[in-house]
Amino acid sequence: MEAYPFQLFPEEHFYLFKTRYNIRYAIRFKPSFYVLDADPVIADNVYELVIAQIEKPEGSIPPDERILYTIAAIAEDFFKKAENIAIYVCDDSDGKGKARKRKFDGWFHYLNFEGRGFIKIDQGFHEADGFSYSASLIFKSENRMKIQIITALDDLAAKYNQPK
Amino acid sequence: MRTTEQKLTEPPKSLGRWLMESKRQSQKEMQEVYKKNPKIKEIFEKLEGKPKQ
Numbered sequence: 344m345e346a347y348p349f350q351l352f353p354e355e356h357f358y359l360f361k362t363r364y365n366i367r368y369a370i371r372f373k374p375s376f377y378v379l380d381a382d383p384v385i386a387d388n389v390y391e392l393v394i395a396q397i398e399k400p401e402g403s404i405p406p407d408e409r410i411l412y413t414i415a416a417i418a419e420d421f422f423k424k425a426e427n428i429a430i431y432v433c434d435d436s437d438g439k440g441k442a443r444k445r446k447f448d449g450w451f452h453y454l455n456f457e458g459r460g461f462i463k464i465d466q467g468f469h470e471a472d473g474f475s476y477s478a479s480l481i482f483k484s485e486n487r488m489k490i491q492i493i494t495a496l497d498d499l500a501a502k503y504n505q506p507k
Numbered sequence: 508m509r510t511t512e513q514k515l516t517e518p519p520k521s522l523g524r525w526l527m528e529s530k531r532q533s534q535k536e537m538q539e540v541y542k543k544n545p546k547i548k549e550i551f552e553k554l555e556g557k558p559k560q
Contacts (some may be wrong), residue, residue: 347554348554349554350550350553350554352547354544354545354546355537355540355547357537359542359550359551359554359556360554361554366550367541369537369541369547371509371533371537373525373533378522378526391526391530391533393530393533393537394532395533395535395537395538397537397538397541398541415560427556431540432523432527434527434530434531435523464525468522468523470521470522470523472520472521474521474524475523476523476524476527478525478526494542498526501521503521503522503523
């Protein structure tokens with residue numbers, strides 16, 4: 344399936360595309376060097392994947408698989424810099440975090456990201472106040488810091504999963 | 508790709524809630540930027556293959 348045409352808007356670091364149902368999307372890899380307490384060579388290359396519908400028509404919108412392919416194509420572009428690391432957090436504030444995580448995992452598998460040279464590592468967080476969610480880091484398998492990246496995520500989990 | 512965000516000097520009590528809020532804030536900011544920056548609408552017009560108005 345073909346991705347929708349997209350374009351980077353460098354001024355804001357947005358990738359932009361529009362669907363056949365007239366939804367306008369902006370995808371941003373937000374610099375998140377402050378999340379991992381790791382060496383700058385890792386921490387400075389961490390970006391949070393933020394997907395925003397910036398304009399959409401009223402009413403219900405049919406499912407559209409091309410969005411998935413478009414985000415995958417955008418990710419391929421983002422990872423042209425092999426050191427880049429994307430963090431994706433499945434929001435569970437409405438109790439739908441597990442469903443989001445399943446969907447996200449399904450996309451990763453369905454689009455054969457692994458076969459295309461990507462690694463995804465997942466970490467569940469169960470914080471002291473009872474809040475649970477999952478975070479995933481995605482990076483290229485050729486990333487020479489992969490062991491340190493995995494360790495940094497483990498360290499983060501150890502820090503926040505400890506009962507306070 | 509530096510922004511004004513600073514390294515966390517003190518870890519938030521709940522990283523999860525902090526990240527969720529950060530994501531929601533980013534989405535709002537992106538919507539605001541879209542409304543205010545005509546260059547973004549121009550890009551969409553190009554993507555749609557429509558002539559500029």
